[in-house]
Structures are given as structure tokens and as C-alpha cells.
Amino acid sequence: MSEHIVSSYDAELENLRRSISEMGGIAEKMMTDASHALVRRDSNLAQAVIAADKRLDALQRDIEERAILLIAKRQPLAIDLRETVSAIRVSNDLERIGDLAKNVAKRVVAIAGEIQPQKVVIGVQHMSDLVQEQLKDVLDAFASRDVKAAHDVWERDSAIDALYNSLFRELLTYMMEDPRNISFCTHLLFCAKNIERIGDHTTNVAETIHYLVTGQNLLEERPKDDASNYATVGLPASA
């Protein structure tokens, strides 16, 4: 391969990395803003989150196209091939994270006029804080190709699932105690589910980092604690 081709290939890879980094920044901001909008009941901030999603979608399409063309034109092997494949995978996860943050923002707009028991919102906020940390850590791990930090994120996901499960039960209990809470708590349940799924996508990114650095797919069973799919809540004693 001539030096000219090599350097142009490196430049294209570098461009891909830059676009991923831009996507990561947008996804992080969308998630933080959606959470703030929910806690502060800020419909304007929620609208800004909804608007930001367009750029993320465009970047994802663009990265996918450029990465595929790069593979087709340059026939990269080993680590270079994994770089481009990882760019496609990570951009997919970031695009999905944006969708989920946008969905939370839409629900903030929906419940703007409702009675809101602040206590349950705090629970969702706590979960959201943990997931934001996961997202930040996994994006740092991706930028620095740090497989150990990626495993760390991967292992912490089960704590988020456990938190979601207890939140699920708590929200159901609120609904049973007072039917006026039902509409609000249902939207909050979906918000919590979306945030939990953002956590799942950070785990996907962690798996991609493992693949990128080691060349192997993580075959270990994911430390998934999705007991809420099985959870039901009986009527509280007062009902």
C-alpha cells in the first residue's frame, strides 16, 4: 500500500472517530437535559432535547455510509476492520440512546400539567444519574480504547436493572394507593424503562470496546437482572 493511500485511510478513520465523538457529546447532553427537564418539569428544555435528535440521526446515517464505503474501498483487515465495524455499532447505539432520551422528553411535555408526587421523580432521577455516569464512562473508555474501564461499565449494569425493578414496584404501589397518580406514574414508568434501556446500550458499547481491542466478542452471559418483567405487585393493605 502506498504511503498516500495509508495516510488517506488514517484520515478517514480519524474523521469517523471525530463523528462518533460528536454523537457521544450530543447523546450525553440529550440524556442529561431530558433528566433535568423531568425533574424540574421544564417543557422548554424537553423541546430542545426533541429537536436535538435530528442531528444525531443524520450523523448515524453518515457514519454508517462512510464506514461501509471505507471497508469496500480499502479492504481493511484485523484492527482496521474492527475500527470501522465498531464505528457502525457504536453509532447505532448512540442513535438509539438519543431516541430514548427524546421519548423521555416527549413524556415530560405530556405530564406538564399533572399532579406529580416529587418523591417518585427523585427515584427516577437517581437511576438517571447512574446511567449518565455509565454513558460518560463508556464514551471515555471508547475514546481511550480502555477495555478494563469498559468491563467496569458492563458489570455495573446489573445495579441499574435492580434499581429499575424496585422503582417499578414503587410506582405500581403509588398507582394503587391513589388513582389520580395513574396517568403520571405510567409515563414515569415508561421514562424509567427508557433510562434502563439507555443503560443497556452503554453495555452494548462496552461489548464493542471489548471486540475492538481484543478481536473477540464477549461471550459471557450479560449480568442482566430483568426481574421486573416478572414482577407484580399485590394490592397494598390500605386498598
Place this chain on the structure above:
Amino acid sequence: MSEHIVSSYDAELENLRRSISEMGGIAEKMMTDASHALVRRDSNLAQAVIAADKRLDALQRDIEERAILLIAKRQPLAIDLRETVSAIRVSNDLERIGDLAKNVAKRVVAIAGEIQPQKVVIGVQHMSDLVQEQLKDVLDAFASRDVKAAHDVWERDSAIDALYNSLFRELLTYMMEDPRNISFCTHLLFCAKNIERIGDHTTNVAETIHYLVTGQNLLEERPKDDASNYATVGLPASA
């Protein structure tokens, strides 16, 4: 390109198509079975759906790997490149459809022991029937490269979204009428949401067919009617 390479390339493409078709068959069956399990309250059938998801995940990994290697080794252009890119995209959507059907199945197991107002289950079943039809039609359209049939599926998605929205309101009303319905109806709400999202993935496949056949991405705004994100339900007069 020598004839030998051409035919081996065609054989690899044909293998990809066969794997996609196998994935389609599994995803369709998982979705149908999950819906039957929900309506008939059949936990055994639900467990079978949960078990089937492993094969779908393995096929998706395999297709992605083979498609990327094909691009890297053969440097396909134009329609051949689109064939391989489409294989990756469609396998991703089918894998997600499997995940969503599995999640419905898990909820069937969860609510096995609960009081179940059969009337609301019928609403979910009706929606599920429509989405199963969409899935079948889009898989047929993919197999026959029928862009018109794909557009048809794409346009019918808004009817499913509208149905989901009315179901969402109906389920909230049930919860408000009787707190004993809350746990069951919440799981049913998530089932309905999962089925609606399966509909979204059939729309993605329709968009991929458009890209595969025409070489263009569908830029038109998707006929999305996601008003339920904004929907709230007031207390019924009786509460």
C-alpha cells in the same frame, strides 16, 4: 473479476439471503407465539418463545460478521454493496423484533396468576394481528425485492400507532376504575408498546428494501403517529 470469484461471491450472497430468511421465519413465529401465549395465558408457549431468542441472536451475529467480511474481501459496488449492507440492517431489525417478542413472553409468565379482564387483552390481540401481517408482508417484500409492497407496509404503520394510542387510553381507564387491574394492565401496556415497536421495526425493513432497490434512502418523514407519548387520561366520572 474471474468467473470463479464471481460465482463464489454469489454463493456467499445467497447464503446471507438464506440466513435472513431463517431469521425472518423465527421472528415471525416468536411474535405469533408470544401473542397466542398472551391471549391463551399459556406460560409454556411463552417459555418456548423465550428459548427461541438465542438462535436469533446467534444468526444476527453471524450474518453481520459474514456480510462485513464479504465487503472487505470482495469490495462490492452499487447493488452488490447494497445487498450486503441491507443484510446487516435487516438482521438487526429482526434481532430486535425477537427481543421484543421475548419481552412480551416474559410478561405473560409474570401475569399468569393475575385477574385478567379479557376485553383489554382482545384489544392487544387485534393490534398484534395487524403487526404480524405487517411483518409477514415486509418479509415477503424483502424476498421478492418488491419496493411497492414495502411502501405499503411503511404507510400502514400509522394505523398501528393510532391503535396503540387508543389502547393506551383504554388501559389507563381500566386502571383508574379498579386498582386490582393496575399490575396486570401495566404489563399489558408494556406488551402493547413492544408490539407497536415491532411495527416500527417492520417499517425499518421497508425502508431498507427501498434503499436496496433504488439506491436511495427514504428521506420522507415517517408517517408516525406517536400521540400516546403526549396522552394523559383524566379520572373517569365514577372515580
